[in-house]
Amino acid sequence: MGIDAGAVATKLVIVKDDMSIIASAERATTMEPGKLSARMLEETIDAAGLSRDEIGYIVATGQGRRSVDIADLARTEITAFARGAHFLSPDSEIVVDMGGHGIRVMRMGEMGIVSDFRTNDKCSSGTGCFMDTMAAALEVSIGEVGERSLHSRMAEHVNASCTVFAESEVVSLIAKGKATDDILAGLNSMVARKIIALVNATRCRGKVLLCGGVARNRGVINEIGKEIDRELEVPEEPHLVGALGAVLLSPRKRKIMTEEEAPVKAEAVREPFLKRFLRWSA
C-alpha cells in the first residue's frame, strides 16, 4: 500500500501483487496526518472488503510522511512521483507534479532516476491552494473550476500572481460584475503560464507527463496544451501518481520491477490505469 500525505490532500492506494489497483481514497489533509492516514486505511479496507492482515508493506510519501506511523517506510515525494511517473509513462522526459503546495518539475534520466529538479515551493502562486483560494472567493467548488472555465469566451486577465493579491483582484472583478467562467479561465491560464515557465526552464524538449491533483483541472491542461509545443500526457487519476510511486518503492515491488517480466506486467496495468485523455504532438 502507498500513502501520499500531501500538504492539502492525503491519497492512498492499495495495490495487488500483480500491480493492479484494488482500492484508492482521497481526503483533505488534517493537522494530524498520522491519525488521518490510520483512519483512511481502516475505511478503505472496510469498503473494499479486505482485512488488515492482507495489507503488506506500507510506504508513505508527501510532506507529512514522517507522521504516518502506520507506514513501514517513508520516502520523499520527489522519489515517489518519479517512480510512479516512470512506471506509467517510461518515455516521458519531464514529469510535473502539480501539487497543493508546490509545483515540482523533474527531469527524468536513465531508469527513471531524477537528473534535474525545479520547484516553486517558496510561493503558492499556481499551486492547488492558489486555485482553492480563488474558487472559495468565487463560491465555486474546486472540482468545477476546470469544466466551467471551458465555457468562457473571453478570459478575464488577472494581473497579480501572488495568491493573496490575486484573491483581492478576483474579489474586485466579481464586484465589477465579470462572469465567473471568464475569471476562472483567466486564472487557469495564469496557472498554465507558471507551469510552462518551469517546464521551459529545464531546456529539455521531450515529452511531458503532468500529474498531481491540479492536473485534474481540464482548463489548465488545455491552456498548457495550447501554449506548449511538445507532447503532453495526463494519466486518468493524476493525483494518485505519488501514492502509486510509494507502492513501487516497497522492497518487494522493487524486486518485481527489476525482474525480467516486469515491463510486460507494467504494460498490463498501465493500460487500464492510464487512459490518455489528452495528447498533443509538436
Added chain:
Amino acid sequence: MITAGIDLGSTYVKAVVMRDGKRVGHGVLPTGHDHDISSRKVLDIALNMAGIPFGDVEHITSTGYGRRVTSLAHDTISEISANARGVRWLGAELGVRTIIDIGGQDTKVIAMDDDLNMINFAMNDKCAAGTGRFLEVLAKVLEVPLDDMGPISLTSRDPVDITTTCLVFAKSEVANLIFRGVPKEDIIMGIHKAVARRLAAMAKKVGVNDVVFFDGGPARNTGMIHAMERELGRKMYVPENPQIVTATGAALLAGERMG
C-alpha cells in the same frame, strides 16, 4: 499657504494638511471602494483637526497606489518621491540615508545621498511576504487585534522560526503552531522576525547606511521595530506618526508646485 497631501494606499487612505510649512492636521481611514469618497472623507478629518474649511485649501497633491483614481487632487506624485520628500522634511538633521517604508501591499527601500536625494530604490509589490498584509492576515489567524501584536510579541522568550515564505503557507504553519499549543507571543515574534528578514534582505540589496528611517503603518508595531533592529544590527528611527510620512511629503510637494 494651505496645501494638502492625500496618500491613497491599498489598505488605508491618509491625508495631511499643511499651513505655511507646518503640519496642522491629519487623518487616516481604511480604503473604501470609491476613491473619491475616501479621499474627501479623510481630507475632511484632517481639515477638521486643523480648523480649516475645504475652500481654503490652495493645492492638493495625491500619491499612493490609487493616486490617479481620485478627482480631488490637482496633480499626483509617486509614493517613492513623496515618501523621500516627507523623510527629508522630518529627518533632515538625523543623518538618514536609508528609508524602509512598509505598506499594506508593498514595501519600498530608498537609499539617499548626503544631500538627501534619492539615489536608489527597491520595491516589492509582487509578493505579500514582507508587507503589512502578512501581519494583518496572520493576526486574524491568531485572533489577535493588529494593534496588540507588537506589545504581545515583546513578552516572547522563545520566538518560533517561521520556515515558510509565502503568506498562504505561513497561514497553515501558524494554524499548526496554535494547534500544537505554542504560546501566542512566541508565534507573533516569529512572524515579526520573518517579515524583518524579508525587509532586511531587500534593504541590504539597496544598501544600508547610517540612520535607517522606518515608516508606513506597520512601523507603529513595537515588536516589528525590535525585530528590524535585531535583523539589521542597528537602531531604527521611527517618527511619531509613521503612517502619514508619505502624505506629508505629498503636502510639501503641493506647496512647491504652487511656487
